[in-house]
Amino acid sequence: MNIHTFENEQELNEAGAGIITGLVQMQPGAVLGLATGGTPVGIYEELVKAYKKGRVSFKKSTTFNLDEYVGLPEDHVESYHAYMKQHLFDHIDIPAGQIHIPDGNAPDLIEECKRYNKELEKAKQIDLQILGLGHNGHIGFNEPDHSLVSGTHLVELKQETREANARFFASIDEVPTHALTMGVGTILKAKSILLVVRGEDKAEIVHRALTGPIQTEIPATLLQTHPHLVVLLDAAAGRYFK
Numbered sequence: 001m002n003i004h005t006f007e008n009e010q011e012l013n014e015a016g017a018g019i020i021t022g023l024v025q026m027q028p029g030a031v032l033g034l035a036t037g038g039t040p041v042g043i044y045e046e047l048v049k050a051y052k053k054g055r056v057s058f059k060k061s062t063t064f065n066l067d068e069y070v071g072l073p074e075d076h077v078e079s080y081h082a083y084m085k086q087h088l089f090d091h092i093d094i095p096a097g098q099i100h101i102p103d104g105n106a107p108d109l110i111e112e113c114k115r116y117n118k119e120l121e122k123a124k125q126i127d128l129q130i131l132g133l134g135h136n137g138h139i140g141f142n143e144p145d146h147s148l149v150s151g152t153h154l155v156e157l158k159q160e161t162r163e164a165n166a167r168f169f170a171s172i173d174e175v176p177t178h179a180l181t182m183g184v185g186t187i188l189k190a191k192s193i194l195l196v197v198r199g200e201d202k203a204e205i206v207h208r209a210l211t212g213p214i215q216t217e218i219p220a221t222l223l224q225t226h227p228h229l230v231v232l233l234d235a236a237a238g239r240y241f242k
């Protein structure tokens with residue numbers, strides 16, 4: 001595990017984007033696992049800048065998003081479909097057919113999970129999985145539980161997750177109660193993982209996740225078992241690592 005702490009958010013963003021562009025430059029057909037939420041926004045901004053400067057092309061890349069809310073229309077500004085377009089896909093050259101995001105509006109959500117798993121199987125392996133971290137230790141939307149699911153599945157969001165994400169909605173009542181998420185088995189199967197964590201409010205959980213006992217009640221502790229984990233922390237999130 002390689003942990004890097006940054007005093008400056010911009011340096012963190014550039015480092016994160018540099019890891020992604022470095023991979024895509026060397027391996028244009030790379031399969032990228034993408035995250036949403038507040039954490040990766042600055043990294044996506046740097047990716048867009050790199051693309052606009054002609055430093056990288058995503059024409060041959062494939063992407064798989066970690067998760068999507070259930071029941072939020074795709075064009076709702078807080079759906080992860082809309083988020084990805086707004087922050088990345090509308091500004092780079094990736095062909096639409098190479099983008100994969102679970103469909104939280106599918107008529108049969110269990111079938112949709114199976115379909116997503118099949119797409120992941122076809123891609124064989126994610127080369128680089130980008131992850132944020134929930135305050136309760138969730139990765140993707142794999143919430144703390146006495147057991148965890150390996151593949152894509154339907155989850156009920158914990159109240160604390162809905163509260164944390166309420167900042168993006170007009171009120172907590174608008175935050176969906178369920179989501180589809182890639183499972184921890186798929187996440188851990190990625191060749192490399194890039195975990196990004198920002199803010200004082202996540203300092204304790206990221207420290208527990210990376211140094212505490214491995215337990216499904218803190219799903220991110222499973223990342224300790226991954227052979228190629230890179231962690232980027234801002235100074236506030238990294239305070240217990242100093």
Ligand SMILES: O=P(O)(O)OC[C@H]1O[C@](O)(CO)[C@@H](O)[C@@H]1O
Pocket residue numbers: 035036037038039040066067131132133134135139140141165
């Ligand atoms: O980056 P945020 O908004 O703090 O969210 C933490 C994590 O939880 C999620 O919202 C759930 O997948 C992710 O998008 C994010 O990585």
